[in-house]
Amino acid sequence: MKYGVFGTGMVGDALASGLVKLGNEVMMGTRTAEHEKAIAWQRRAGAKGHIGTFQEAARYGEVLLNCTQGAFSLDVLRSLDRKDLAGKILIDIANPLDNGMPPGLTICNTDSLGESIQREFPDAKVVKTLNTCNCQVMIDPGRVKGEHDMFICGNDQGAKEKVKGLLREFGWKSIIDLGDITNARATEQLLPLWLRLYIMYGTPDFNFKIVRN
Helix, strand or coil: CCCECCCHHHHHCCCCCHHHHCCCEEEEEEEECCCHHHHHHHHHHHEEEEEEEEHHHHHHEEEECCCHHHHEEEEEEEECHHHHHCCCCCCCCCCCCCCCCCCCCCCCCCCCCHHHHHHHHCCCCEEEEECCCCCHHHHHHHHCCCCEEEEECCCCCHHHHHHHHHHHHHHCCCCCCCCCCCHHHHCCHHHEEEEEHHHHHHCCCCCCCCCCC
């Protein structure tokens, strides 16, 4: 599979590396193909790692991942040719965090970043997942002891099933399908809690587990 990963930060780097480790071809997209972080990632990724602009990564990827900063995600996606998004799965991992400390959300309650992306690009198949844990846990859930959960939501059931398959390849065993993309409101609103737990614990190696009778 060919993946286009938008973003060179910790999340983009981790997911692009994880996808290469699974044997996929990956292009990391950035504002300029000479981005230092992208070049450093490519050296580590080897022959299956490629770098390009956001536009080139959108054309390259059969499946796309939005790992940009949530405050700028829509601007990045608007810079792309819409035909390069049409019909493709777009996995949205970003959260719309502001610049506070700890950060709050710029979109919440009656909307979400995931919904905003789906609304703006109706021909894309937006799937929200992996946005409720640390980037290293995303690609290696075994870093956290015991059973814990990953949430997923989106309007296209077929797209969600394919993304669930990818999550299982990463090692996720418990995947909770919340339903359509409006449920991104709920998962994005977990981030203020996650950030406060991170500050309290002093480690990002934790996650959520839903317990019921």
